[in-house]
Amino acid sequence: MASVEITGLRKLYGDVVALSDITLTIPSGAFYTLLGPSGCGKTTLLRTIAGFHAQTSGQIAVDGAPIETLPAHKRDVAMVFQDYAVFPHLSVHDNVAFGLKQRKVDKSAIKTGVAEVLDVVQLSHLADRMPHELSGGQQQRVGLARAIVVRPKVLLMDEPLSNLDAKLRVDLRAELRRIQRDLGITTVYVTHDQEEALAMSDIVCVMHGGIIQQAAAPLDIYLRPANRFVATFVGANNFLDVDRTSGGAVLRSGGADVAARISAEGPVTCAIRPEDIHAHPPGTAIDPGRIVLAATMREISFLGREMEIFAVTEAGEEIKAVARPDPAIVALPPKSPVTFTVDPDALSFFARGGNGDRLP
Amino acid sequence: MSLFHRLRHTDFWTRVTGLIVAVLALLLLFPILRVLMLGFVDADTGAFTFGNFVEVFTRNYYLNGFKNSLFVGVLGTLGACLIGIPLAFFTARFHVQGQAWISTLAILVLVAPPFIGAYAWIMMLGSNGFMTNFFGLFGIETPTIYGAHGIILVFTLKFFPFIYLMTQTSLNGMNKSFEDAAENLGCTPWQRFTKITLPLVFPAVSTGAIICFVLAIADFGTPAILGRGFRTLSTIAFSAYRSELGGRPTMAVTVSIVMMAISMLALLAQRRILSKRRYASALTNPPVKQRMTGWRNTVMHVFCHGIVLIAMLPTLVVVYTSFLKTNGPVFIGGYGLESYERILRTAPEAISNSFVFSLGAVVLITVFSGLISYVIVRRETAAAGAIDFLMMVPYLVPGVVMAIGFVTTFRGGPLDVVGTAGLLILLYFIRRLPYGVRSATSSLRQIKPSMEEAAVNLGAAPAKAFLVVTVPLILPGLIVGALMSFITAINELSGTLILYDGGTITMPVQIYLAVLDGEFGLAGALSTVLLVCTGACVYAVFRFAENRDSAFL
Ligand SMILES: Nc1ncnc2c1ncn2[C@@H]1O[C@H](COP(=O)(O)OP(=O)(O)OP(=O)(O)O)[C@@H](O)[C@H]1O
Ligand SMILES: [Mg+2]
Numbered sequence: 001m002a003s004v005e006i007t008g009l010r011k012l013y014g015d016v017v018a019l020s021d022i023t024l025t026i027p028s029g030a031f032y033t034l035l036g037p038s039g040c041g042k043t044t045l046l047r048t049i050a051g052f053h054a055q056t057s058g059q060i061a062v063d064g065a066p067i068e069t070l071p072a073h074k075r076d077v078a079m080v081f082q083d084y085a086v087f088p089h090l091s092v093h094d095n096v097a098f099g100l101k102q103r104k105v106d107k108s109a110i111k112t113g114v115a116e117v118l119d120v121v122q123l124s125h126l127a128d129r130m131p132h133e134l135s136g137g138q139q140q141r142v143g144l145a146r147a148i149v150v151r152p153k154v155l156l157m158d159e160p161l162s163n164l165d166a167k168l169r170v171d172l173r174a175e176l177r178r179i180q181r182d183l184g185i186t187t188v189y190v191t192h193d194q195e196e197a198l199a200m201s202d203i204v205c206v207m208h209g210g211i212i213q214q215a216a217a218p219l220d221i222y223l224r225p226a227n228r229f230v231a232t233f234v235g236a237n238n239f240l241d242v243d244r245t246s247g248g249a250v251l252r253s254g255g256a257d258v259a260a261r262i263s264a265e266g267p268v269t270c271a272i273r274p275e276d277i278h279a280h281p282p283g284t285a286i287d288p289g290r291i292v293l294a295a296t297m298r299e300i301s302f303l304g305r306e307m308e309i310f311a312v313t314e315a316g317e318e319i320k321a322v323a324r325p326d327p328a329i330v331a332l333p334p335k336s337p338v339t340f341t342v343d344p345d346a347l348s349f350f351a352r353g354g355n356g357d358r359l360p
Numbered sequence: 361m362s363l364f365h366r367l368r369h370t371d372f373w374t375r376v377t378g379l380i381v382a383v384l385a386l387l388l389l390f391p392i393l394r395v396l397m398l399g400f401v402d403a404d405t406g407a408f409t410f411g412n413f414v415e416v417f418t419r420n421y422y423l424n425g426f427k428n429s430l431f432v433g434v435l436g437t438l439g440a441c442l443i444g445i446p447l448a449f450f451t452a453r454f455h456v457q458g459q460a461w462i463s464t465l466a467i468l469v470l471v472a473p474p475f476i477g478a479y480a481w482i483m484m485l486g487s488n489g490f491m492t493n494f495f496g497l498f499g500i501e502t503p504t505i506y507g508a509h510g511i512i513l514v515f516t517l518k519f520f521p522f523i524y525l526m527t528q529t530s531l532n533g534m535n536k537s538f539e540d541a542a543e544n545l546g547c548t549p550w551q552r553f554t555k556i557t558l559p560l561v562f563p564a565v566s567t568g569a570i571i572c573f574v575l576a577i578a579d580f581g582t583p584a585i586l587g588r589g590f591r592t593l594s595t596i597a598f599s600a601y602r603s604e605l606g607g608r609p610t611m612a613v614t615v616s617i618v619m620m621a622i623s624m625l626a627l628l629a630q631r632r633i634l635s636k637r638r639y640a641s642a643l644t645n646p647p648v649k650q651r652m653t654g655w656r657n658t659v660m661h662v663f664c665h666g667i668v669l670i671a672m673l674p675t676l677v678v679v680y681t682s683f684l685k686t687n688g689p690v691f692i693g694g695y696g697l698e699s700y701e702r703i704l705r706t707a708p709e710a711i712s713n714s715f716v717f718s719l720g721a722v723v724l725i726t727v728f729s730g731l732i733s734y735v736i737v738r739r740e741t742a743a744a745g746a747i748d749f750l751m752m753v754p755y756l757v758p759g760v761v762m763a764i765g766f767v768t769t770f771r772g773g774p775l776d777v778v779g780t781a782g783l784l785i786l787l788y789f790i791r792r793l794p795y796g797v798r799s800a801t802s803s804l805r806q807i808k809p810s811m812e813e814a815a816v817n818l819g820a821a822p823a824k825a826f827l828v829v830t831v832p833l834i835l836p837g838l839i840v841g842a843l844m845s846f847i848t849a850i851n852e853l854s855g856t857l858i859l860y861d862g863g864t865i866t867m868p869v870q871i872y873l874a875v876l877d878g879e880f881g882l883a884g885a886l887s888t889v890l891l892v893c894t895g896a897c898v899y900a901v902f903r904f905a906e907n908r909d910s911a912f913l
Binding site: 050052071072073074076077078079081082083085087088089098099102103143146147150 | 371808810811813814815816817818819820821822824825829832833
């Protein structure tokens with residue numbers, strides 16, 4: 001159990017800025033996820049915390065004690081690797097005992113410690129196997145057991161599930177979360193899978209281009225994305241332009257007046273989640289409180305649990321809506337007119353230039 | 361910060377890199393630079409001069425050596441290609457009975473003591489050779505083995521395995537679709553072979569050929585034993601060294617520099633040609649072997665087995681003569697173990713020295729190749745790149761040069777160690793280190809870096825992580841490297857000849873001296889001992905190496 005504080009962390013590879021001024025706080029016992037597209041610097045950040053390479057500048061503190069100049073083997077942060085990195089020449093038991101041996105724990109304590117942890121990850125029956133006799137999922141459990149057996153201050157995981165098949169990934173996801181909660185280990189978890197991030201984390205930290213975009217609880221990230229990037233990367237979003245008239249502001253598509261919602265100056269765009277857009281078959285009554293968007297149907301994909309509707313508004317903006325399958329809509333031929341409605345409260349607004357920050 | 365402070369705070373691998381750089385500078389760069397400098401020094405006055413090179417390129421004695429070296433080097437390489445390429449093609453594309461046998465024999469030829477070929481041919485075709493005498497009974501005069509053609513014959517039969525093994529590997533890795541496509545586009549089999557297959561294996565063939573050429577130019581034992589007045593640069597360098605003994609070996613060095621320049625130029629030329637021909641392809645469609653029938657099949661089998669048997673002939677002759685009954689240097693008919701008794705009586709220290717020196721060198725090589733491979737593969741520093749590059753140097757520098765470098769560097773002063781066991785061990789160490797490093801490096805490249813990271817992450821200091829995780833994982837590579845360097849160390853002749861003294865004689869030197877004295881029984885017995893050691897190591901390499909053929913290249 002330990003809190004982690006990172007201040008002004010920078011990492012350059014030659015001219016490439018991999019991390020730019022990272023500042024974040026991880027509360028003790030939290031499951032903290034770094035989420036972002038490929039190349040955004042997640043792995044770099046994790047490996048800098050682990051001490052596998054030196055930062056260009058900045059501080060990392062665990063429980064208030066600076067660790068950024070300690071060599072990797074003295075940091076007491078344990079890592080679970082994407083490729084498992086289970087030592088192929090050691091048995092499951094010896095793999096798990098490795099860290100304890102380095103800490104000069106006495107033999108009997110190693111024995112009980114290893115047995116306990118193998119029980120936690122449900123591998124007790126495989127203690128004497130060699131790694132090549134294990135499945136991928138079992139190897140990753142060994143990787144996890146090996147890391148948590150030393151009771152590290154911080155647990156680091158770099159896409160630990162990405163080499164496993166989809167079903168196993170979901171199972172292990174829940175198990176990882178349970179174990180982490182039981183042990184209360186502060187955990188930094190890296191993934192580019194937003195579903196995984198939202199499902200597991202206490203805090204999701206969205207990164208892009210080596211910069212933290214937003215760090216918040218999963219629900220906050222989804223409902224109140226801090227900027228356009230987060231709004232697009234986590235869940236899908238439609239972006240519709242807002243036209244400024246003298247003193248007012250209207251949606252370019254549909255012309256609804258949104259001036260009351262916008263306090264800032266400058267160009268603005270409006271975001272609407274696909275699931276907040278309702279499609280109405282021709283001739284249905286429409287609630288007058290809702291914003292209406294008239295559009296032309298492009299295409300409908302029926303996916304089973306839901307359907308995706310792609311359409312173009314009269315102003316030429318593309319719209320995607322997701323809804324429960326409705327036979328009346330699925331039957332519509334392409335190019336037929338379709339009416340969409342949105343609850344005014346479901347709109348959020350972002351600056352169109354710069355970082356695309358969310359407007360209050 | 362004081363130096364001590366800084367040292368304490370640099371991490372383990374930085375210190376190791378420093379140590380490696382220091383060792384290579386002291387044992388490799390410094391001696392070589394000392395040697396090179398000697399080439400530009402006047403023997404009498406010690407003043408700077410280009411006179412030595414002028415002498416080499418104007419006096420007939422040297423010019424002839426230069427031409428002779430090129431002559432036997434080029435023709436020996438050509439000969440090796442002429443038998444190596446067809447052999448590779450047959451075994452890679454057709455069903456040949458006893459393939460494993462053929463490649464095993466080729467490898468044995470490759471690792472056999474370097475000068476066995478030369479003196480065994482003397483025993484067969486020399487002025488008193490048994491073939492000469494046998495054919496003489498029928499009044500048939502056999503061509504003499506002495507001179508250029510003898511040397512070329514020996515080079516051809518000694519170096520063809522490089523061509524054969526490299527070409528074969530390349531042929532086996534060639535996507536069959538290329539040949540299929542050529543056939544589909546209307547090529548006859550012969551056109552297909554010359555227009556598609558040959559160009560595609562050209563990189564492998566030329567790499568093999570360059571190895572042959574460099575080794576042939578640097579080879580000392582063969583021209584020394586077979587030359588008889590036909591002098592090459594390597595024998596000229598050696599006799600120059602002998603006659604300059606005590607003074608500055610300027611001519612020996614100048615000649616050696618010319619030798620190295622030839623090798624270097626050949627290597628650079630080959631690199632240049634190759635850089636324009638890079639053929640990458642995935643082995644999606646592996647080649648299939650065809651069956652040859654009728655008289656062609658017979659000819660092919662006779663050719664393949666005939667080649668390796670003829671190449672093995674010297675070895676067999678040597679082993680055979682070691683069991684002949686002798687009285688002193690004279691064979692007196694019948695069989696006996698006198699030769700072995702004699703080596704135990706007259707040269708036991710040659711045997712023990714060879715083992716002690718080679719094993720000593722191998723221990724050093726194994727330790728250093730583990731460390732060096734880690735630095736080369738895992739660290740992206742300029743020093744790592746430089747070390748990687750330096751590992752090519754010992755291949756290119758002839759033993760004579762290295763040894764003269766050691767003499768000039770370590771002779772005199774309070775630390776006169778020339779002739780000592782320690783210096784010979786260091787010579788073997790530096791000359792054979794690349795074999796160990798190559799093998800360890802290729803092993804380590806297959807280990808994911810996350811292995812060591814996991815160990816460090818779990819609390820093992822870098823040195824400990826290396827010892828308990830990396831070393832066990834690259835152990836097969838280290839063992840193969842140790843065996844390869846042992847084989848090549850225990851057969852070292854040219855450098856030892858310059859550095860040894862009475863107490864530090866080794867088996868190859870003893871064999872060389874015995875051959876010069878016409879003591880073929882003694883030479884045979886010692887060579888057999890060497891062969892048995894080498895053979896045992898080859899067997900061990902087969903056990904440990906993933907790809908048994910390419911481990912020897
Ligand atoms: N050793 C290196 N040398 C140079 N640039 C590097 C190096 N390692 C990473 N980078 C660069 O740093 C940036 C961040 O890389 P990083 O591996 O942290 O991304 P990531 O977020 O983990 O991506 P992924 O999801 O693909 O794993 C990338 O632009 C990458 O190209
Ligand atoms: Mg990554």
